[in-house]
Amino acid sequence: xxxxDSDTGIGRGAPARLAVQADGVAGARETGxxxxxxxxxxxRVPPPRRAWISRRAGRTVIPWLFLAPALVFxxxxxxxxxVWGVYLSLYKVRPYLGNQWVGFGNFTRAFHDPDLxxxxxxxxxxxxxxxxxxxxxxxxxxxLLEGPARHLRVLRTAVFVPVVVSMVAVAELWNxxxxxxxxxxxxxxxxxxxxxxxxxxxxxxxxxxxVIGVQVWKSAPYDMLIxxxxxxxxxxxxxxxxxxxxxxAFHRLKYVTLPALRPITTIVLTLGIIRGLRVFTEIYVxxxxxxxxxxxxxxxxxYAQATTNNDVGYASAISVLLLTTTILLTLLVWxxxxxxxxx
Amino acid sequence: xxxxxxxxxxxxLRAPRMLTRGKAGKRVARLVAYVVVVAVFxxxxxxxxxxxxxxxxxxxxxxxxxxxxxxxxxLTTAWxxxxxxxxxxxxxxxxxxxxxQLTVSSLAAYALARKRFRGAALVTVAIMATMMxxxxxxxxxxxxxxxxxxxxxxxxxxLDSYGGLILPMxxxxxxxxxxxxxxxxxxxELEEAARVDGAGELRVFLRIILPLCRPALxxxxxxxFLMIWDQYLLPLLVVQTPSMDPLTVVVTSLQSxxxxxxxxxxxxxxILMVPSVLFYLGxxxxxxxxxxxxxxxx
Numbered sequence: 001x002x003x004x005d006s007d008t009g010i011g012r013g014a015p016a017r018l019a020v021q022a023d024g025v026a027g028a029r030e031t032g033x034x035x036x037x038x039x040x041x042x043x044r045v046p047p048p049r050r051a052w053i054s055r056r057a058g059r060t061v062i063p064w065l066f067l068a069p070a071l072v073f074x075x076x077x078x079x080x081x082x083v084w085g086v087y088l089s090l091y092k093v094r095p096y097l098g099n100q101w102v103g104f105g106n107f108t109r110a111f112h113d114p115d116l117x118x119x120x121x122x123x124x125x126x127x128x129x130x131x132x133x134x135x136x137x138x139x140x141x142x143x144l145l146e147g148p149a150r151h152l153r154v155l156r157t158a159v160f161v162p163v164v165v166s167m168v169a170v171a172e173l174w175n176x177x178x179x180x181x182x183x184x185x186x187x188x189x190x191x192x193x194x195x196x197x198x199x200x201x202x203x204x205x206x207x208x209x210x211v212i213g214v215q216v217w218k219s220a221p222y223d224m225l226i227x228x229x230x231x232x233x234x235x236x237x238x239x240x241x242x243x244x245x246x247x248x249a250f251h252r253l254k255y256v257t258l259p260a261l262r263p264i265t266t267i268v269l270t271l272g273i274i275r276g277l278r279v280f281t282e283i284y285v286x287x288x289x290x291x292x293x294x295x296x297x298x299x300x301x302x303y304a305q306a307t308t309n310n311d312v313g314y315a316s317a318i319s320v321l322l323l324t325t326t327i328l329l330t331l332l333v334w335x336x337x338x339x340x341x342x343x
Numbered sequence: 344x345x346x347x348x349x350x351x352x353x354x355x356l357r358a359p360r361m362l363t364r365g366k367a368g369k370r371v372a373r374l375v376a377y378v379v380v381v382a383v384f385x386x387x388x389x390x391x392x393x394x395x396x397x398x399x400x401x402x403x404x405x406x407x408x409x410x411x412x413x414x415x416x417x418l419t420t421a422w423x424x425x426x427x428x429x430x431x432x433x434x435x436x437x438x439x440x441x442x443x444q445l446t447v448s449s450l451a452a453y454a455l456a457r458k459r460f461r462g463a464a465l466v467t468v469a470i471m472a473t474m475m476x477x478x479x480x481x482x483x484x485x486x487x488x489x490x491x492x493x494x495x496x497x498x499x500x501x502l503d504s505y506g507g508l509i510l511p512m513x514x515x516x517x518x519x520x521x522x523x524x525x526x527x528x529x530x531x532e533l534e535e536a537a538r539v540d541g542a543g544e545l546r547v548f549l550r551i552i553l554p555l556c557r558p559a560l561x562x563x564x565x566x567x568f569l570m571i572w573d574q575y576l577l578p579l580l581v582v583q584t585p586s587m588d589p590l591t592v593v594v595t596s597l598q599s600x601x602x603x604x605x606x607x608x609x610x611x612x613x614i615l616m617v618p619s620v621l622f623y624l625g626x627x628x629x630x631x632x633x634x635x636x637x638x639x640x641x
Contacts, residue, residue, distance in 0.1 A: 062544055063458040067466060070451035073514030076492070077485060078473045085484030144376055155377060157627060159384045164623040164630075166573045168591040169612040173391045176406060176605050185390065185406035221384065225631060278479040281575045285595055299479045303576065306483045315483045327475045 082323065089317035099313070106317035116318065118293060119301040126212055126297055127276025133216035135268055138223025139261075145224065146231045156228065160221045167218070171285035174214045175201070201287055204294035211286055211295055219275065223268050230264040231257070266337040273329045277322060298322055388616070395610035406605075417610035421597065426611050428586055429593030432508075433572060436589055440509040440571045445563060447513055449556065452522035453548050457534070467523075474516045479576050485511060486580040503583040512571050518563035525559035526552060561629030568622050590615050 089106050091099040110116055145156050162170065177185045178200040187197040200210045234257065242252045280299040283289060289296035289304070298318065306315035390406045395418065397411035454460075455467055478485070489507045490500050501507035529552060537551050553560075575591045582588050588596070594611045597603060623630055 060460060063454040063460040063463070066450045066454035066458075066548075069447045070470070070514055070519065071466070073447060073510070074470060074473060076488070077511040077514055078476060078481070079469075081481045081484040081488045082476060084488055085481060088484065088487070141380065144373075144380065155381065157624070158381055161388060161620060161623070162384055164569055164619050165388065165616045166569075166591060166619060168573070168575055168594050169391075169616040172594060172608055172612040173387055176394070176609060177387055177390070217384070217387075274475065274477060278477040280479045280482075281573075281591075284575075299482070299576070302483060303579075306486075307580075312483065312487065319481060319483050322480050323476055326477075326480060330475050 085316045085319045085323075087316075088313050089320045091313045093312040093316075095310075102313070106314050107321070109314065110317055110321060115293070115296070116298075116301060119296045119298050122208060122295060123277060123279070123297040125208065126215070126279060127273060129209075129212045130215040130219065131269065131272030131276055133212065134220040134223050135265070135272070137216060137220040138268075139227050141220060141224040142227035142231055146228045148232075156225070160225060162218045163222045165218075167281040168285060170214065170218050171282050174217075175286055178210060202291060204292045207287055207291055207295045211282060214282060214286065215279070219272075223272075226264055226268055227261065230261045234260045262337075266333065269337075270330055270333050273333065274326055277326050277329075391609050391616070392613050394606060395613040397606060417606040418614070420603065420607045421611040421614065424597055424603065424607070424611075425585065425588075425593045426590070426597075426614055429588055429590040430614065432505075432587060433590040435505060436509055436512075436574070437568060437571050439505070440512045441564065441567050443509070443513045444515055444518060444567050444571075445560060448515065448518035448563065449522055449553060449560070450548075451519050452526055453552060455519070456523045456526035457529075457531075457552070470516050470519055473514075474520075478511070478574075482576050482580060485577070489581055502581055503587060505587070507581045508574075508578060508587070508589065511577060512574065515567070515570065517566055517570075521563055521566075522556060522559050525556055529555050558629060558632065561626055562632055565622065565626045565630045569619055572619050 088099075090101065090103060092102045092105070093099050141159060145152050145159065179185065179187070180197065180199045180202040181187065182191065182197045184197070184200075186200070190196070190198060199206055201207050238256045238260075239252055242256055247255065278299060279297055280303065283295055283297050283300045284303070287295040289300055299322070302315050302318045302322065305311050305318060386408070390408055393407040393410045396413055396415070397407045398414045398416055451470070455463060489511065490502045492501045492507075493499075494501055494504055494506060497504075501510065533555075534547050534551055537547050542550065573591065574589060575595075578589050578592050582592065585593075585596070594608075594615050597608050597611050
């Protein structure tokens, strides 16, 4: 403790600052409180023992000491895998036989792989639809449930619960609810209002839409909470002014609410894109890519390449493509918003 | 004017009172909307709990809204099929992983928020850039790296070990981001006063900064808890011994053993759901604050 103490270089600066404070403020109480500290501190100003590093060095080293654990973890479990993925993507990985350099072979293959192409299409549809769906529904929920009243807070808490429930549990739950037969819970509800049993996850025509529905159900309340904060930040007098000017509810929404929420929409969109491309659990648990590959998206496809097909080089190439896409899309959204906000 | 002040709680769609006619009708419409919304988002979860607590599995795919002959039979069956062990593994992951994550993050945030040093901007950018590389996206190479890191004492690698499950979760950008933002707002005077009294670097961190960060730490704890609790893809890759599987993986492995039926499966999913819901309800104010501060200023 003491060694750290004198390393920081605080010993030198602090008493001077204290003196200034004592002179300048001249409050009797503060001077009184500071004086004993000063008295205790003064003898140590030139540190009695030289520490193992100079104070100046200490000042540069200390931030890095605090950062070191985080840097190690990020380096080993984030950056090393990323670099390693790029490296492996250039090889045909053969266990026990040694890796074989294939250059951009894995990438060429990726661009010509019809299965990957359809997985990419599903991923894009899924990301776009689930992001749009949860933004729209989240926004409507926010309009309905915004406000400081107690009952609204309780309602928001209740609606928010699906967000914190583990995706595995959510997927298992909807797997049961959406049981395709006549007795499935949702289907029997549909039956009550005279609609025939829907196949949901069991038909290639409706499976992806069903998965998107489940995702929206889980993520819309999250967007709601962000929008609620945004709505709360809007100056109420704007609404009153607009109302006096004769703006109806729709016009107030269009000219006051939506422009004020623009920065928030950027965030929601960015988070949504990242969330949309990383989708794995719900696909893997709900459909495992089926029926007939109709819900296969990129991450589960990648997983299958690495595990069942045992082609790690190809899987790494897909990881690299996915990572690049995520980063590019994120930057693109930021730029687009920045330009729009300037205009 | 009657308009002014008439809608202090308005959010804009609620018209000022003067313009509103037929208030009762609007009230009813609102009430109906509340009921529909709560039913859509909560009833499915409730029906899961109710079905899990039901005794009979009358028809394949059927779900209950009122537990059918309230019993814990499904829960105990699920428990015997590995849910207990999975819960233990998940709790181990949480306790060790969350502790490490919060420690490492707050140390890093302290340096980034309260020290000026060369390279700070670069480190910040590097850490924040990892927000764009989610676990799932780098999962395959990450799994290969885990297979390269030797494990102390045993001679094996981190594959199929708690280390391989937990350590990748420790370095996470979100808590560093939240804590850095929070620590920046603590006035320097507090720290200086402590230094004048002879407090060293570590003591300033532990005694001054960290206690003041309690709300932000609460936020990070909730997010970290959920992040670790929901881990699924990485455990699928890393774990080879079924007794090491976290709860998420055990729940889905029940799905494949068909003869157990929906009730047991949903009982397992209920056991998976309850801790995170309780955690959320307990630390809810921290959670909302986090969603708001963390995302809006992003």
